[in-house]
Amino acid sequence: MQSIQESIIDKYPDRVPILLEIIEKSKLQFSDGSKFKKYLVDKSDHFYHFFQILRNSLKLSKQESIYLFVNKTGLIKPESQVGEIYAKYRSNDGFLRIILNEYATFGNC
Amino acid sequence: MQNLCGSLLSRWYNTKFNLTQYVYDIDKQLRQQDKIIHILNETIPNDADIDQRIEKLKQICSKIIWFSYRKNIPKFQVSSLTSDTGWGCMIRVAQMALAQIIRYYHYFTKPEQLIVLIRHFIDDDDNELTDFIQQIQKNKIEYFHAPFSIQKIVHYAKVELKKEPGDWYKSDEILQTLDYLFKYSQYSLNMEIYINYDCAFILQDAIQQMFNHQEGNELWLKERAKNNNQFDLYDHKGICIFLPTRIGLQNINKDYLEVLNQIMALPYFQGMIGGVSKRALYFVGRIQDYLIYLDPHFVQNAQNFDDLSINQASYTCQNIQLIHNSLIDPSIVICLCIRNALELLDLWQIFQHFKQEYQELFFFSLLETNNEIEMLKSFQQIIEVDNEFVSIAK
Numbered sequence: 001m002q003s004i005q006e007s008i009i010d011k012y013p014d015r016v017p018i019l020l021e022i023i024e025k026s027k028l029q030f031s032d033g034s035k036f037k038k039y040l041v042d043k044s045d046h047f048y049h050f051f052q053i054l055r056n057s058l059k060l061s062k063q064e065s066i067y068l069f070v071n072k073t074g075l076i077k078p079e080s081q082v083g084e085i086y087a088k089y090r091s092n093d094g095f096l097r098i099i100l101n102e103y104a105t106f107g108n109c
Numbered sequence: 110m111q112n113l114c115g116s117l118l119s120r121w122y123n124t125k126f127n128l129t130q131y132v133y134d135i136d137k138q139l140r141q142q143d144k145i146i147h148i149l150n151e152t153i154p155n156d157a158d159i160d161q162r163i164e165k166l167k168q169i170c171s172k173i174i175w176f177s178y179r180k181n182i183p184k185f186q187v188s189s190l191t192s193d194t195g196w197g198c199m200i201r202v203a204q205m206a207l208a209q210i211i212r213y214y215h216y217f218t219k220p221e222q223l224i225v226l227i228r229h230f231i232d233d234d235d236n237e238l239t240d241f242i243q244q245i246q247k248n249k250i251e252y253f254h255a256p257f258s259i260q261k262i263v264h265y266a267k268v269e270l271k272k273e274p275g276d277w278y279k280s281d282e283i284l285q286t287l288d289y290l291f292k293y294s295q296y297s298l299n300m301e302i303y304i305n306y307d308c309a310f311i312l313q314d315a316i317q318q319m320f321n322h323q324e325g326n327e328l329w330l331k332e333r334a335k336n337n338n339q340f341d342l343y344d345h346k347g348i349c350i351f352l353p354t355r356i357g358l359q360n361i362n363k364d365y366l367e368v369l370n371q372i373m374a375l376p377y378f379q380g381m382i383g384g385v386s387k388r389a390l391y392f393v394g395r396i397q398d399y400l401i402y403l404d405p406h407f408v409q410n411a412q413n414f415d416d417l418s419i420n421q422a423s424y425t426c427q428n429i430q431l432i433h434n435s436l437i438d439p440s441i442v443i444c445l446c447i448r449n450a451l452e453l454l455d456l457w458q459i460f461q462h463f464k465q466e467y468q469e470l471f472f473f474s475l476l477e478t479n480n481e482i483e484m485l486k487s488f489q490q491i492i493e494v495d496n497e498f499v500s501i502a503k
Contacts, residue, residue, distance in 0.1 A: 008498055017498065023358070040500040048482060051307065053492070053501060063285040065306045067355040073362040075355065078307060079474040101358055104440040106199040106389035107277030 008040065009094065015040040016086040019095040026102055028058050043083035051078050069099045118194055119180055119408035126407040129430065138431050139163050147374045148394035148401060173393060174208040175403055175426035176201040179232045179411040185263050186238055188274035193259060194408050198389040199278040200262055201405035202382050204230045205391040207287055210349040210379045210446045211296050224417060227424050229294060233413035234258035256293035262286050280382050280442045281306055284351050304351045309474035312457055319453060320345050326477050327457065334450040350445040354472050357439030366434055368467050370395065372443055377456055382442035385432060399431040
């Protein structure tokens with residue numbers, strides 16, 4: 001039996017599956033209240049596009065910065081190509097796992 | 110009761126501040142780190158006697174305008190708070206960075222120039238806020254003596270960012286606030302602020318801010334730089350460049366530190382807004398792997414213009430401190446100051462060189478023009494949901 005992601009990869013061979021997770025301590029969340037979302041993104045696309053879609057779905061103003069990380073430490077630049085990052089950092093289950101974080105707040109208790 | 114608590118809190122912060130100075134004896138640490146010192150845009154080579162070098166470092170640091178927590182601040186209109194102790198450190202650090210860039214750009218050295226500059230940030234702004242709010246409502250722009258006072262910062266943050274006085278700030282929030290307030294400052298006559306919130310440096314945008322020229326690119330800038338002397342100084346503005354980024358998910362990613370070290374040695378470097386475990390600090394330089402910083406966590410009395418005119422000593426910090434660069438928070442803002450076309454071209458070329466050399470470890474996107482982003486925006490985005498997947502096609 002084929003898993004969902006395998007069937008989806010067969011259906012869209014030009015796209016890669018991305019599992020996006022918003023870091024736990026962030027207040028950001030999707031409109032359904034979740035912190036995860038799965039995406040299928042065109043390999044030839046650059047991350048600008050993806051950033052734009054995230055900004056729209058998280059309802060961020062253009063002054064609010066978000067940062068995407070692969071492999072727990074590597075910062076994704078908007079100019080990077082989706083296919084290249086996927087080839088380098090995909091996990092064994094076929095997903096590219098991305099963690100979203102925002103800017104830290106500073107104060108001192 | 111509130112006063113008693115406030116006073117105890119101030120003492121606690123100040124004791125901690127002094128203790129840190131004592132425990133981390135900077136002189137001793139400097140002697141152990143007998144390396145080249147990069148401080149703002151200056152370099153102190155390690156060929157001279159260590160005492161002379163420490164003296165020189167202290168001299169440069171003593172010129173940096175230091176902002177710290179203040180108590181007995183006249184009430185913010187929207188709150189009963191009278192101190193920013195415990196929450197205003199990011200505001201103070203951003204104020205330091207902006208004041209430093211303005212001071213550097215204008216070559217301010219005379220006391221009267223510095224007083225006018227410090228007054229821009231003063232904590233008792235002599236009730237300018239009422240007038241300021243009226244101006245915003247009437248959509249008028251006049252220069253204020255203290256456009257960056259904490260009262261005005263908190264007012265803007267309340268209205269636009271829905272932040273209450275006492276809330277902690279993110280760097281992008283305080284930058285957005287200062288960027289908005291900048292037009293109420295007389296320094297906006299010959300300076301502009303350039304901030305990119307998308308982890309990118311876009312040459313066209315920097316040219317737009319500096320020369321008010323829409324379709325700028327590298328070729329245009331080269332021509333402009335070639336004819337640099339022909340143009341009147343009043344034909345362009347200087348730019349404060351703030352580049353916020355995050356160089357690690359939870360902790361700093363050490364792979365990025367080499368690039369950061371290079372940026373901190375640039376001739377345009379004017380410090381870095383950042384912090385350590387929630388405490389915001391103004392990083393001004395480095396020695397090998399140690400960062401030199403000014404700490405705003407010291408409580409002083411708020412001053413008004415008369416106090417400031419008499420004595421400016423509370424805006425100078427005698428105590429500089431060091432921290433290992435692997436310990437800082439990954440959220441940082443690189444601050445740069447560019448004076449003319451030649452400098453902008455030089456910065457652009459240096460950045461390109463960094464990108465070539467460090468590839469993906471160079472943590473900013475470099476774009477010559479906005480065309481690429483505009484093209485993306487013009488694409489029809491088809492978003493459909495298929496088996497829990499959000500599918501994005503061009």
